[in-house]
Amino acid sequence: MPASFEFIEELVCDDRFCKYVLNPDGETVDYWNEFRKNNPDREEEIREARQLVLLLGNENDAEDRDTLNKTEQIWQKIQSDIDRNNDTNPKKGSRNELLFFSLKVAAVFLVMFLISFLVVDIQPGVDEQQIGKTENYFQRVTKYGQKASFYLPDGSYVNLNAGSSLYYYVCNECNTRELILEGEAFFDVKRDTEKPFIVKTNNLSATVLGTSFNIKAYPEEDKTEVALVTGKVSVVGEKATPAVLTPNEMATYQHGGLNTTISGFDIEEITGWKDKILVFEDVSFEELTATLSRWYGVEFIISDSARNIQRFKTRKDYKGKYNNKSLETVLEAIGFSYDFDYEIKDKKVWIR
16 A cells, blocks of 8 residues: 555644654553554554654653754745645646655754754664664664664663564653564563563563563564563463463464463574574474565565475475575575575565
8 A cells, every 4th residue: 555645744743643652651552553453554654654753853842942943944845845836736646746755855854953852873884773762762673684782771681683673661650661562572671670571562461570581573473472581471462361481481372362372492493583593493485485584684576486386385394593694595405495496686585
């Protein structure tokens, strides 16, 4: 579904959405998580609106008033340009094209005006992006092909896997440290008995005081996994009965189900990614390509002839371990197992 710039504008002007981005609480998090779950086709627009809200900053801060007045002047100028363009060149699609261009221009100016107010920590050569950080709020996003490791404001340490986003905030009213995760992360939580550490995904939440554990919760997958290394963690699925994990136990919640399955796990298979170790254990070809896409930042394009071969559809037994290997090395091994040829070009992998 093409991005609707009118909808992006509505989100940027929505107080509830701005609060969700800048100063979230439990109510706004639950509301917008439910909205995103019910409107997956709006995800691209939500992400673009979030970036604009982050650039605009917190309008309630008195020290930002002058800056926001300047940005308001920019928006007014952009709007007048749009209106003037529509009067002189009312071609179909011209308004959207100009608005898209204007948003880009505005973003450049907003960064210039707000650079002294946004706390940004991007180091040359580091393959992660920290978008915003304050004492009570922290956000970090990784793209496909990127990973990140960093400390949260409370001193907890996080490894964030590729294609993931993490939002952290301290809820002063409820004395908790709350996070919203999309993707996969390993947490080494600093103990604080007065402020539980709560990680929320679209389908479950995990609560700890001080422990280390892994959560895998990519929105495109049909399950969420919580694997405990040390300490203790309480897991609550969307519809399932709460479960308490002890070390070396993993909770698997099938989205929409009524039960959470508890099992043991191989620590290298589940957490090896943070040490650049890629482990596959009885996975399908679809799972293989999804993981490799995130890991190496590539897109897989599978020919119709290959897609119709039975082994690509039915095999769920691939095993492999790769310690910081190149994409070519991994594909050579998988290609030998599945008997396919491949070509890598412009961040695309063609399977024939």
